[in-house]
Amino acid sequence: MELRVLNYFLTVAREKTISQAAQVLHLSQPTLSKQLKELEEELGVTLFERGNRFITLTEDGVYLVNKGKEILSLVDSTTANLIKKDRISGKITIGGGETLAFQLIGKVLYHLREEHPDIQLELYSGNADDVLEKIDKGVLDFGLVIDPVEKQKYDFIQLPLVDRWGLMVHSASPLFSKQTISPKDIETVPLLVSNQSFVDTQLAEWLGGNLDHLNVVGTYNLLYNASLLVKEDVASALCIDGIINTAGTNLTFIPLMPELTASISIVWKKDSFFSRSATAFLQCIQSI
Template sequence: MKIIQLEYFCAVSRFHSITQAAQHLYVTPPAISSAIKELEKEFSISLFTRSKNHVTLTKEGELFYQKAANLLQTINQTTSEFMDLGKQAIPIKVGIPPLLSTIFFPEMLIAFQNEYPDIPVELYEYGSLRAAKLVQEDALDLALVNMNFYELDKLNSYRILSDKIVFCVSKKHPLAKETSITVDLLKDEPLMMYNSDSVQNSTLNELFEAAGIKPNIIMQASQLYTIRNFISHNLGGACIYSSLLANMPEFAGIPIMPTVEQEIGIVWPKGKYLSSRVEKFINFTKKHAPAVTERLFAK
């Protein structure tokens, strides 16, 4: 049994697909199939029930996955501890949703590197749901997220600020001068929504569903640049964080009633070893958070 075999097996277990696991790990499907067959042969068990495009864990496979996942977690934690002992400059891997990255970065990253020049940081853009999942899987050390998702209790978290969602349109838009708006009034409005791994997207879909509305979605995007371009050409509107408007004075932000509050913060693993590097980043973020809030809402 080799560590790489366990990594391949656990990836297939999570994705229920050899092809998707191969894409995620940047290896070929035959390499993964061979590793799993070797495990099954070594331990004389059948790990998966296979169909044309889908694999499902057998009863023995489920038990094997629990043991393998725990073993890999222990190996990763031990490796991290050894790296700390050796004082090697291992980067902190931070997940950031594209919209939130415009609020907090690059200012916060620059400030952190000024204080800790010997600690490298790598940023990865994912929606909040995907970023939080990758933190649970140890693929990321921590993530900046919209905290309004149901599995938050599986992670440690720290709230940085409370924000609200507003309907953002061009100042030429017929609704631009409204002082507030309800979800019902958005029924026929061309809307730009976010990708499926966005908590904000889930929040909005729940609002529309509760109101019995099928929104007129003309685009799904993740980048603020794309959304701004569509709004500036008066092609539609988007529901965004009110704090984003501080850097978008050319647009009108209409409060949605009742108010849709959103909590923004950082998450990191529960019950796992944290390297001193990650602890420093978390403590720095907590210290830096009041300045971020003051900057955003002073404008």
């Protein structure tokens, strides 16, 4: 499968019609249709179905779109990191969960780009499971992860700060006026919890048992959408402090007591062969 043809397919998937994609690619429609047909024959699958107005991706087509984007992104970053050898340039790819620690990374990147303005950034938001998967595949150089996370197969640096766990509640909640939240307070409250691996274990330790007796009505991987459900008083959310600005809203964040905190680490794949830009970033992180 040629990268050129993969790009053709991704363009068709984005534009929804072969005719529009052909215009974007500056190809004739018959030429593009022929290339796509040959791609399907090469792979032995049907990638999309033609409708009256728009194409519809098959299950295999959706899979190729997701993987194709990762492939082209990796090619682009590799190419960028190999050019302009006379100075440090190229792309640094960083993934992370929702945490105020990204501000610390921002300060590092600000000073790094002051010295090396040709460095470009690509950020990805996701929970630790998502981020580590992309590091394993080589799509991300670094990940900012909130513990608890299995880090044995990665190199990492623990950052000099922690996140604080608490409960985000609606103003109508009987817990709204409390200063802290105890394990007993949430025994019957409808809850949204993070679906990150090992978070259940950490929360279970705080509860002194497990989550089985709690009224968990749903899970989330990023907090913003979960906060919208809290705004509608669907449930309260066990979450990290500082991610959602509750000022001027019908929400409030209440810390857990006993206090529950999570350390934060920057991780990368062991024995990675970094670009000069990624190496410069790592050196800056190591000096914190």
